[in-house]
Amino acid sequence: QVQLVQSGAEVKKPGASVKVSCRASGYTFTSFYIHWVRQAPGQGLEWMGIIDPSDGGTNYAQKFQGRVTMTRDTSTNTVYMELTSLRSEDTAVYYCARSKRNFDYWGQGTLVTVSS
């Protein structure tokens, strides 16, 4: 069965970076895009960007350009999302989600807390 398993919760100080992983299984890794979506406490869903695991191509939401990097490792079927220069407003649950035309499978989410 399709699974997206994310890394565990992180606590970071303002100005630091965080790298969240998303390991895919149960399907052909290179056949589906992976998106990252975040959700601040009590807030809605916010799209951050997309990576094509077949060639590593990326497209980031303008809001995050310059601070986010998405990469993939085809040997382990894992996608990574790194966010730099963290601030308190980046405290959120970060989800990876698989897609072709819709997000049909989601990871369990990774809570990133930014606090001094």
Added chain:
Amino acid sequence: QSVVTQPPSASGTPGQRVTISCSGGSSNIGSSTVNWYQQLPGTAPKLLIYSNNQRPSGVPDRFSGSKSGTSASLAISGLQSEDEADYYCAAWDDSLKGPVFGGGTKLTVL
């Protein structure tokens, strides 16, 4: 503030039919299909409706979707207590070059 608008809340009693609206523009809903996601408390979102009105395997036929122009709606008939959740619409946005989510609607079953 999202470019796609949903009412922040909706409610109904068990057995009732409720609808949730989703309003966008020509660069998103007007030029793309709409998907709906259900997020139960403390869990990841789940695909509920795709391509405006299609249900993934396992989603009860109590859930239905429609789209007209730059608006879409989700209908839930025979409301059940387990339907209490947050519901999000989403569509590709040509201007943003990415998907855009509505702000979400919290459904309460009274």
